[in-house]
Amino acid sequence: xxxxxxxxxxxxAGMGDYFALLKPRVMSLVVFTALVGxxxxxxxxxxxxxxxxxxxxxxxxGASGALNMWWDADIDRIMRRTAKRPIPSGKVQPxxxxxxxxxxxxxxxxxxxxxxxxxxxxxxxxxxFFYAVIYSMWLKRSTPQNIVIGGAAGxxxxxxxxxxxxxxxxxxxxxxxxxxxxxxxxxxxALAIFVKSDYGNAGVPMLTETHGRRVxxxxxxxxxxxxxxxxxxxxxxxxGGPIYLATAVVLNLWFLKAxxxxxxxxxxxxxxxxxxxxxxxxxxxxxYLFLHFSALLAEAALRPWGLGGW
Amino acid sequence: MSIKVEHELHQRRKxxxxxxxxxxxxxxxxxxxxxxxxxxxxxxxSKFQGYDHVVQPALVPLEGEAGAVATE
Numbered sequence: 001x002x003x004x005x006x007x008x009x010x011x012x013a014g015m016g017d018y019f020a021l022l023k024p025r026v027m028s029l030v031v032f033t034a035l036v037g038x039x040x041x042x043x044x045x046x047x048x049x050x051x052x053x054x055x056x057x058x059x060x061x062g063a064s065g066a067l068n069m070w071w072d073a074d075i076d077r078i079m080r081r082t083a084k085r086p087i088p089s090g091k092v093q094p095x096x097x098x099x100x101x102x103x104x105x106x107x108x109x110x111x112x113x114x115x116x117x118x119x120x121x122x123x124x125x126x127x128x129f130f131y132a133v134i135y136s137m138w139l140k141r142s143t144p145q146n147i148v149i150g151g152a153a154g155x156x157x158x159x160x161x162x163x164x165x166x167x168x169x170x171x172x173x174x175x176x177x178x179x180x181x182x183x184x185x186x187x188x189x190a191l192a193i194f195v196k197s198d199y200g201n202a203g204v205p206m207l208t209e210t211h212g213r214r215v216x217x218x219x220x221x222x223x224x225x226x227x228x229x230x231x232x233x234x235x236x237x238x239x240g241g242p243i244y245l246a247t248a249v250v251l252n253l254w255f256l257k258a259x260x261x262x263x264x265x266x267x268x269x270x271x272x273x274x275x276x277x278x279x280x281x282x283x284x285x286x287x288y289l290f291l292h293f294s295a296l297l298a299e300a301a302l303r304p305w306g307l308g309g310w
Numbered sequence: 311m312s313i314k315v316e317h318e319l320h321q322r323r324k325x326x327x328x329x330x331x332x333x334x335x336x337x338x339x340x341x342x343x344x345x346x347x348x349x350x351x352x353x354x355x356s357k358f359q360g361y362d363h364v365v366q367p368a369l370v371p372l373e374g375e376a377g378a379v380a381t382e
Contacts, residue, residue, distance in 0.1 A: 014322045015329035048347045052340065115344055 017091040021069055021100060022062025029289075030061040030157045036293045037161025037176055040239045040300040045165045049115055053164040056112035057157055060124045063104035064153070067132035070097040072140075075202035081195075101132070112164075120163040127156040144207040148223075151184030152177075158293075175234045179292060182227040186220045186259060187285035193217070193262070194275035194282070213267055220281070221263040228252045231292060239296055241309040247295035251288050258284045 034057045038050055045053070069076065069087055073094055076082035086092035105128050113121035135150035143149075155177045162173035192208045193216055199206040208216045231252055235245035258281040265277055302308035349358050359366045 012319060012322060013326075015326050046347055046351065048343055052344055055340075 013086065013092045013096070017086045018096075018100060020086050021066040021092060021097050022059075022104075023065030023068075024062075026065060026154075027058050027061050029154070031058050032290075033176075033180065033293055034058075034157035034161040036297050037158030037173065038165050039161075040172070040296050041162045041165030042238065043165045043167075050164070052115045053112060053120065053161070056108040056115065057124060057160055059104050060108035060112070060128050061157070063101045063108060064128040064131040066097050066101035066104065067128070068136045070094050070101060071132070071136045073097075075141075075204060078202040079198050081197070116164045117167045119167055119169070120160050123156060123160045123163055127153055127160065130156075141204055144205045144210040146205070147188045148185050151181050151188075154184060155180035172234070172237045172239045175230060175237060176239075176296075178230045179227075179234065180289065182223060182230050183285065183289055185223040186227065186255075187282065187289070189216050189220050190259075190262060190278050190282040190285060193270070194278040213270075217263050217265070220259055224256060224259040228256065234292075234296070238309070239299060241299040243302070243308070244292075244295040244299050247291055251291055255281075255284050255288045 031054055035050075035054055038045060038053065069085055072082075073085075073087040076085050077088040082088065087094055087097055105125075109121050109125045109128070112124055131150070131153035135146065135153055139146040139149055158176040158180070159169065159173045162176070163169060189207060192206055193213055197206065197208075200209045207219060231248050232245070234240050235248055258277070261277040262281045270278065299308040352358060356369070359369055
């Protein structure tokens with residue numbers, strides 16, 4: 001009898017399993033970009049209110065991660081990369097993930113509304129809805145453009161940060177949104193080319209599998225070209241400046257070079273050096289986003305000494 | 311004869327309960343500090359009474375056209 005009860009209860013989740021539902025690694029990008037959006041805004045925010053706001057945005061992002069894992073448990077079970085997630089591995093029940101996701105969504109949105117303003121809270125609510133419903137439930141399994149449109153969910157945090165400080169939306173916050181939005185496709189597809197994925201088995205239409213790697217390479221190039229004016233354009237707004245402009249020019253040339261290399265290759269060349277160019281482009285894409293936002297942060301930090309901005 | 315079984319499960323439950331305790335305490339601290347900051351940001355702390363849904367005679371100006379407010 002003891003054995004039976006052990007068998008039934010040994011899957012009970014620990015605190016860490018619930019934390020894993022919140023996708024902590026995705027959260028780190030969200031926290032950083034939201035923080036930059038908040039700090040570069042022209043209106044100062046009390047440090048503790050800023051802390052609470054960032055916490056709410058992080059918890060909201062985590063909640064949408066939990067809802068995503070609840071909905072995608074069936075395909076996560078099939079794919080090797082995701083089979084160890086809390087639900088497919090049996091550590092957390094699907095209902096628990098749904099409950100946690102919904103509770104934390106409501107909690108983060110309401111607390112953000114009380115601590116800051118309704119626009120920021122509304123944007124956070126929309127982001128959670130967009131990621132959980134529009135991306136996870138609808139686009140992910142129906143179109144190879146899923147990550148393009150779904151990328152909007154990852155692009156909202158700096159806009160929410162800006163709204164926390166200013167209570168509004170402006171050209172600057174739209175451009176920060178556009179920077180992440182246009183960056184997502186080349187970043188993700190560079191990864192999709194070199195990672196041997198099993199999305200096909202799970203019935204998820206990824207561009208590499210529906211249209212092939214050649215088309216994916218063309219798409220990377222196309223989005224890279226569209227990304228450049230957005231990234232450089234930010235330099236000429238109120239949050240930009242010479243530091244940002246110099247950083248953006250260097251980063252865009254670097255990323256462009258990496259993307260051109262990926263674009264000009266065929267599969268034989270790529271397999272010959274084990275996708276070295278694709279791996280390099282993916283690595284550059286990580287620096288690209290991080291350093292653009294760091295440069296914006298530097299402009300804002302140097303402004304009080306008359307060094308930041310134009 | 312008392313039955314004492316220390317199973318790994320009990321430790322995990324304890325970890326979860328302590329984690330929840332920590333989160334609840336952090337939440338209490340968060341709401342408290344948020345309140346302090348919000349009240350301080352009002353500048354004049356007596357304005358805080360304005361959020362009450364009861365008429366506060368102390369907040370009604372003594373002279374002038376304040377009568378209209380006081381009779382509401």
